[in-house]
Amino acid sequence: MSIERFINQSISSWMNADGPQADIILTSRIRLARNLKDYLFPTIFTKEEADKVLKQVESVIPLLNLHPLKDAELLKMEELQPLQKQVLVEKHLISPSLADQSITGACLLSQNEEISIMINEEDHIRIQCILSGLQLQAALDLANAVDDQLEQHLDYAFNEVRGYLTSCPTNVGTGLRASVMLHLPGLVMTQQMRQLIPSINQLGLVVRGIYGEGSEALGNIFQISNQITLGKSEQDIIIDLNDVVQQIVNQERAAREAIIKTSGVQLEDKIYRSLGVLMNSRIIETKEAAQCLSDVRLGIDIGYIKNISRNILNELMILTQPGFLQLYAGGGLRPFERDVRRATMIRERLQMENNN
Amino acid sequence: MHFTKIINGEKTEIHLCEHCAQEKGTEFMISGTSGFAINNLLAGLFNLNSNIEQLNQNNPIQSGEIIQCDRCGMTLNQILNIGRFGCAHCYKAFQEQLNPLLRRLHGGNWKHNGKIPQRSGGVLNIRKKIDILKETLQTLVAKEEFEKAAEVRDEIRLYEKQLQEGGE
Ligand SMILES: [Zn+2]
Ligand SMILES: [Zn+2]
Numbered sequence: 001m002s003i004e005r006f007i008n009q010s011i012s013s014w015m016n017a018d019g020p021q022a023d024i025i026l027t028s029r030i031r032l033a034r035n036l037k038d039y040l041f042p043t044i045f046t047k048e049e050a051d052k053v054l055k056q057v058e059s060v061i062p063l064l065n066l067h068p069l070k071d072a073e074l075l076k077m078e079e080l081q082p083l084q085k086q087v088l089v090e091k092h093l094i095s096p097s098l099a100d101q102s103i104t105g106a107c108l109l110s111q112n113e114e115i116s117i118m119i120n121e122e123d124h125i126r127i128q129c130i131l132s133g134l135q136l137q138a139a140l141d142l143a144n145a146v147d148d149q150l151e152q153h154l155d156y157a158f159n160e161v162r163g164y165l166t167s168c169p170t171n172v173g174t175g176l177r178a179s180v181m182l183h184l185p186g187l188v189m190t191q192q193m194r195q196l197i198p199s200i201n202q203l204g205l206v207v208r209g210i211y212g213e214g215s216e217a218l219g220n221i222f223q224i225s226n227q228i229t230l231g232k233s234e235q236d237i238i239i240d241l242n243d244v245v246q247q248i249v250n251q252e253r254a255a256r257e258a259i260i261k262t263s264g265v266q267l268e269d270k271i272y273r274s275l276g277v278l279m280n281s282r283i284i285e286t287k288e289a290a291q292c293l294s295d296v297r298l299g300i301d302i303g304y305i306k307n308i309s310r311n312i313l314n315e316l317m318i319l320t321q322p323g324f325l326q327l328y329a330g331g332g333l334r335p336f337e338r339d340v341r342r343a344t345m346i347r348e349r350l351q352m353e354n355n356n
Numbered sequence: 357m358h359f360t361k362i363i364n365g366e367k368t369e370i371h372l373c374e375h376c377a378q379e380k381g382t383e384f385m386i387s388g389t390s391g392f393a394i395n396n397l398l399a400g401l402f403n404l405n406s407n408i409e410q411l412n413q414n415n416p417i418q419s420g421e422i423i424q425c426d427r428c429g430m431t432l433n434q435i436l437n438i439g440r441f442g443c444a445h446c447y448k449a450f451q452e453q454l455n456p457l458l459r460r461l462h463g464g465n466w467k468h469n470g471k472i473p474q475r476s477g478g479v480l481n482i483r484k485k486i487d488i489l490k491e492t493l494q495t496l497v498a499k500e501e502f503e504k505a506a507e508v509r510d511e512i513r514l515y516e517k518q519l520q521e522g523g524e
Pocket of ligand 2: 425426427428429430441442443444445446447449
């Protein structure tokens with residue numbers, strides 16, 4: 001398969017980098033956790049009960065009257081190859097625990113991959129909507145529409161005092177986790193991120209790196225999400241998150257301007273060196289690829305690089321992960337082989353840009 | 357799994373279930389929390405021992421009994437170990453122990469203040485509408501807009517009637 005076709009088949013609509021403030025904000029994501037009142041939570045339910053939950057949700061799918069869910073596909077974890085599951089995880093469409101640990105787990109995925117409904121994960125139902133750029137309100141509206149449709153046909157576990165009951169007390173109430181993924185190279189380069197994180201935490205928000213392990217955020221990509229799910233309305237939760245995100249975006253813009261002003265040539269040098277690495281290397285590890293992609297993306301955003309489209313970061317951060325590389329290679333790869341494949345994929349993807 | 361978090365300026369270490377820890381991924385922790393080592397914060401949050409003592413004092417019959425959800429059978433200890441509940445009824449069964457936990461996890465909150473299911477929450481939805489209308493009514497009266505106030509009052513009566521019919 002040609003790289004072009006592979007990528008076209010692999011990208012989700014939210015990777016297109018066409019949403020509001022997409023120069024800094026990659027995606028907005030909303031997740032609603034719901035459970036059915038008549039079954040034990042997945043914490044301790046039996047296989048028999050898990051089957052019944054899936055069957056019940058499955059029976060409701062044809063009744064869902066919502067355009068974006070037209071032609072949605074139900075993927076049963078038991079029927080997928082490990083590699084297919086891994087790729088879904090790498091695209092953030094399902095969680096690692098649904099892929100590996102669920103009993104009768106499944107996922108209803110919309111055609112454009114903006115909506116995914118996980119079944120029998122930690123809760124019976126988890127509705128997830130991902131949109132490009134800063135679109136928390138639109139993502140919440142979409143998730144609520146899906147939720148309303150499901151609720152017409154399913155009896156949720158809900159109580160007046162605690163709200164939507166979830167297996168984990170950290171999600172009870174609204175069951176809402178709203179998160180925004182940001183590319184913050186300016187704040188990292190100026191070493192402001194370290195100081196920012198504690199103050200963001202103090203506002204009841206959680207900051208984490210999406211990619212990478214430990215305390216590093218690969219590709220300077222951070223996710224900020226709400227911690228509190230109980231006692232605040234859905235609307236207030238996203239307004240508060242939106243507010244903080246907007247302030248961070250402003251600070252990131254200021255940081256970029258400051259770097260350009262004080263060390264423009266050094267920055268330009270760093271960016272073009274990274275482009276050189278991506279265009280020419282034959283072996284590249286995840287970490288180096290992520291850093292170079294971040295640099296090049298910054299170069300595109302601030303106008304140094306003009307002939308490459310912005311979504312290469314969004315796409316390649318996902319497509320250069322082990323699952324996708326192996327899918328593209330058509331089989332299992334050892335870590336060294338992956339690094340070779342990764343370099344090839346990045347070179348070919350950049351080549352595509354030059355042809356267009 | 358342990359996470360350190362700051363909520364409302366309060367440093368908190370949280371024992372999470374494996375799934376949630378995965379969902380949360382690499383969280384950024386604040387330095388200088390090394391002296392803060394509680395093995396099982398959930399247990400601490402539940403204030404397990406004192407609550408059990410209290411319960412036992414209040415209900416001498418229950419003395420020595422294990423608190424257990426009568427639907428799914430999970431005990432408080434099991435829940436504390438896993439960090440998750442077994443069923444929706446657990447929220448009722450462990451109601452007494454739950455408030456301090458929820459307060460710590462949710463910035464002092466313990467009561468839901470968000471969406472209500474349309475269908476199963478029918479009565480709740482009407483009650484919420486009445487509350488909002490009553491507030492509107494007060495503002496209208498204060499502004500001496502009596503004609504509009506009368507309309508709102510009629511609307512409230514309509515909903516209250518629905519509530520009575522639905523509640524029977
Ligand atoms: Zn959990
Ligand atoms: Zn229970």
